[in-house]
Amino acid sequence: MPRCSTQCGKNAILKRPKTGDALCKECFFEAFENEIHFTIQRAKLFRPGATVAIAASGGKDSTVLAYVLKLLNEKYDYQLKLVLLSIDEGITGYRDDSLDTVKKNRDDYDMPLKIMSYKDLYGWTMDEIVAEIGRKNNCTFCGVFRRQALDRGAYLLNVDYLATGHNADDIAETVLMNILRGDLSRLNRCTSIITDSGDGIPRVKPLKYTFEKEIVMGHARVLLKDLEKIDPAIIMNIIQSGENIRVNETAKIPKLTKCTRCNYVSSQEICKACILLEGLNKGLPRLGVGKSSRVKRILKINEENSKKCSRTEESCCKENEKKSCVCKSLSSCVR
Numbered sequence: 001m002p003r004c005s006t007q008c009g010k011n012a013i014l015k016r017p018k019t020g021d022a023l024c025k026e027c028f029f030e031a032f033e034n035e036i037h038f039t040i041q042r043a044k045l046f047r048p049g050a051t052v053a054i055a056a057s058g059g060k061d062s063t064v065l066a067y068v069l070k071l072l073n074e075k076y077d078y079q080l081k082l083v084l085l086s087i088d089e090g091i092t093g094y095r096d097d098s099l100d101t102v103k104k105n106r107d108d109y110d111m112p113l114k115i116m117s118y119k120d121l122y123g124w125t126m127d128e129i130v131a132e133i134g135r136k137n138n139c140t141f142c143g144v145f146r147r148q149a150l151d152r153g154a155y156l157l158n159v160d161y162l163a164t165g166h167n168a169d170d171i172a173e174t175v176l177m178n179i180l181r182g183d184l185s186r187l188n189r190c191t192s193i194i195t196d197s198g199d200g201i202p203r204v205k206p207l208k209y210t211f212e213k214e215i216v217m218g219h220a221r222v223l224l225k226d227l228e229k230i231d232p233a234i235i236m237n238i239i240q241s242g243e244n245i246r247v248n249e250t251a252k253i254p255k256l257t258k259c260t261r262c263n264y265v266s267s268q269e270i271c272k273a274c275i276l277l278e279g280l281n282k283g284l285p286r287l288g289v290g291k292s293s294r295v296k297r298i299l300k301i302n303e304e305n306s307k308k309c310s311r312t313e314e315s316c317c318k319e320n321e322k323k324s325c326v327c328k329s330l331s332s333c334v335r
């Protein structure tokens with residue numbers, strides 16, 4: 001390795017993929033932290049005196065986020081109050097381990113920690129959901145419930161911001177996925193460093209321009225890594241493409257509104273979390289997996305059937321072994 005390109009006199013230990021600079025350990029840390037500080041300053045990400053919940057999964061990104069935010073908060077006097085918010089999805093052998101890491105973050109960084117579980121919020125752990133639906137579609141449940149659980153946690157903690165550890169690779173991957181799906185609404189939102197979750201608590205991504213070097217499973221990610229081999233600037237270019245795409249004014253973009261059932265933000269009358277939950281509770285776990293037009297059709301059929309159902313709650317549930325009952329009282333008798 002050559003000498004550190006900052007002329008500090010030390011030997012370089014790595015070549016940064018983002019800039020191509022050969023740096024020593026100390027200069028790399030400094031450049032890394034300064035870039036995040038610059039991102040925060042340029043986007044005016046935090047109001048001084050605000051409380052920030054750091055969405056802490058126990059993974060590398062959110063652990064680095066907690067570390068860097070604490071460091072920058074003290075170094076540059078952002079005057080932020082930092083707390084950790086963790087969601088326990090109830091995945092044995094996975095989340096329980098990473099929750100130990102989050103508890104270590106709490107002790108190391110001296111930050112309060114709030115843990116919220118799917119079991120308490122939805123009545124189901126991910127292990128129970130997988131037992132019901134199988135392995136194929138369980139990511140849909142996990143993603144939708146986690147997103148809402150983080151919003152609920154942030155609301156409960158009465159914080160001003162929710163910061164996640166999404167990095168440049170995550171964002172470039174999401175841009176690519178939304179382009180491939182033609183999802184203009186999400187494409188519009190996914191490159192923003194700050195997004196309104198709909199209940200007044202903005203979500204922020206201080207690591208938006210920070211690279212992730214690890215290769216994670218997933219087709220878009222693999223494609224991205226292949227493209228990166230051809231041109232290292234590709235990750236930034238894809239984010240920029242996403243930012244520059246202009247949406248045709250005649251294109252139909254769903255408006256964010258409130259779910260009529262749980263009152264959380266949704267682009268549909270009933271939010272995805274409520275539909276997934278209804279499917280689980282009615283023994284129709286695949287209800288929310290797939291197109292919203294199909295979901296609407298099934299909900300309508302169920303609604304019509306339930307009008308026809310003249311049985312009592314007990315007999316209906318008994319007859320259907322608490323599984324495919326169509327009477328309106330089903331969710332109360334199943335649970």
Ligand SMILES: Nc1ncnc2c1ncn2[C@@H]1O[C@H](COP(=O)(O)OP(=O)(O)OP(=O)(O)O)[C@@H](O)[C@H]1O
Nearest residue numbers: 055056057059060061062063085086087164165166
């Ligand atoms: N169980 C969780 N509890 C709290 N926050 C979470 C949880 N899972 C994900 N997040 C937040 O969402 C971000 C992106 O999550 P993702 O599942 O893509 O993990 P990741 O990119 O591997 O990040 P990490 O390394 O922090 O786990 C995380 O950095 C974290 O801020």
